[in-house]
Every structure is written in structure tokens, then in C-alpha cells.
Amino acid sequence: MEPSISTHGNKLISEDFKKFIIDEKHPCIMANTVFQMDKFQLNIYDSLGSRKTATELVVDLKDYIANYDFESKEFESFIAVFPDMDIVSEIEFENLLWRQLQFLHEKDSMDWDPAVSDNPEDPNFSFSIGGKAFYVVGLHPKASRKARKAPYPTLVFNLHSQFEKLREMGVYEKIRDKIRERDTALQGGINPVLEDFGKSSEARQYSGRAVEKAWKCPFHHK
Numbered sequence: 001m002e003p004s005i006s007t008h009g010n011k012l013i014s015e016d017f018k019k020f021i022i023d024e025k026h027p028c029i030m031a032n033t034v035f036q037m038d039k040f041q042l043n044i045y046d047s048l049g050s051r052k053t054a055t056e057l058v059v060d061l062k063d064y065i066a067n068y069d070f071e072s073k074e075f076e077s078f079i080a081v082f083p084d085m086d087i088v089s090e091i092e093f094e095n096l097l098w099r100q101l102q103f104l105h106e107k108d109s110m111d112w113d114p115a116v117s118d119n120p121e122d123p124n125f126s127f128s129i130g131g132k133a134f135y136v137v138g139l140h141p142k143a144s145r146k147a148r149k150a151p152y153p154t155l156v157f158n159l160h161s162q163f164e165k166l167r168e169m170g171v172y173e174k175i176r177d178k179i180r181e182r183d184t185a186l187q188g189g190i191n192p193v194l195e196d197f198g199k200s201s202e203a204r205q206y207s208g209r210a211v212e213k214a215w216k217c218p219f220h221h222k
Contacts, residue, residue, distance in 0.1 A: 010044055013081055016151045017042070027147050027182035029175060030075045042079040048153055049096035053082075054103035061104075061157065062130040073165060078157040085153045093140045093153060094207035098218045100155065101127060101136065101206075106222055116160060120203040120217035126160050127206075133160035138207045146187050148208035 020026065021035045034040050043060055045053045057080060064078045087093045105127075112118040113133040116126035126133040134157045139150035166172040183189075203217040 010042070010081075010083075013044065013083060013152065014042055017079070017081075020150055025182075025186075027186050028179050029182070030179075031077075034075055034077050037074070039074055039076040040079055041077075042081060044081050044083060046082070046084060048082040048085050048093075048155075049099040049103075051103050051107075053100060054107045057100075057104055058107040058129065061134075062110075064157075065130045065132050065159075068159065070161060073169065075162055076159075080155045080157070082153040087140045087142050087153050089142055090140075090144060090207070090209040093138060093142065094209050094211075095218075096153075097136075097138045097155065097207050102219055104129060105219070112221065113160070118221040120201055120219045123200050125201045125203055127203075129157075134158060135160055135163065135202060136206045140208075143208050144210070145208050147183055 018035050021028075021031050026032060041064055045056060047053055060080075061078060068076070085096075087096075108129050110129075110131040113126070113128040113131055116128065116133040117124040118128065119125055127136050128134070137148075137156040137158065139148050139152075139154040139156065141149060141151065141153070143149040163172065166175060201217070203219065204211050204215065
């Protein structure tokens, strides 16, 4: 199997993301910190929603987990970019995102992180890979939310433990409120699907689309 391209992999794509996050004053202050400090791993893949990508991603994410310093208080992200994908709508991206996560889960030999639920209808759901929970952020050029309108179709994997660390440090609410304030300044209001972990399933937030109240997540735990 050929390795996926790592970055600081592709410098051009990394620079495009830095412009999107830093130069355009992205509302997520944690994302700004990640890019200013180069605390990210950016890998490039051929196609979103494929079994081939799942085979590559599961290896890369497990390597990322193995090398991650869980004692660190710094925020870090794993970024999977699909520069050759032509996304035509939010719905198409959402379907491809969940198709990819389903394939990724099916390739994963590790148990689900016991700290979170494997049921996407459960308020305590979070995606798990390699035995660790991740909050997944979908970004793409056709997103209606400016904060999600990245230059390329992208999946950002943020370890759930990082958010718990922010809570332990007593800064989670302050950071959350600042991000929502910046998002409101950018778009006139926060994303209507945003909820704190445990209030409603974070699965509703992954694609970035304002999903309907009756929306059902297509993901199934194997």
C-alpha cells in the first residue's frame, strides 16, 4: 500500500489552509492556534467516501494516536484533505462524510472508546477510531457556513480528550463563548446545530449542514 502524502505534506495545500484559518480570521480560536503553531498533521487522499481511503486513513490515524502526547495541554489536529474531489452540494458532502466514517469504522479492529457512546442518536456519541474518541469537522467549498467553507473537501479529526482537558483547565466555556461570538460576527449567528457535548448527539454537527430536526445519522456501529 502506498503511503498517503503527509505534510507538512503538500506545502501549497497547507498554505491555503493557513490563509483560510489565519488570514481570514476563522472564528475557531483553537484552529487559529493550531495553524499558527504548526500543530497539525495534514495528509492528502484521493477520494472521499471510499474503502481505499479507509484502508489508508485507519493506518494514519492509528499512527497519529501512537505518537500523540496525551499529557500535552496543546491543541492539535489530524487533517485529511481530498483536493481532487469536486463537491456539488452540502448533501453530497454529508453523504460522503458518513460513508467514509462507516468504511473507516469497518476497517478498525479496536474497540470503541468506552468514554463515549457508539450510538449516533445518543447525546454522548463521538466517533471512535483506534480506541480513541474524535470530534470530526467536515469542511468543503460548498458549505453554507463560512466557517466550514474550506478551499478543499476536508475531514478534521480532533481528539475528544483535548476538549475534556480544556474543561479540566476551566477554560472550555470561555473558549466556546468566544468562538460563538466570532462566528456570529462572521455570519450573523451561530450554527443552529451546535450543542455542548452531552446535550445532543455531536453527529448532527459533523457535516456542518444545518440538519433537520428529524435527521437520522446513517452511521451504524458494526
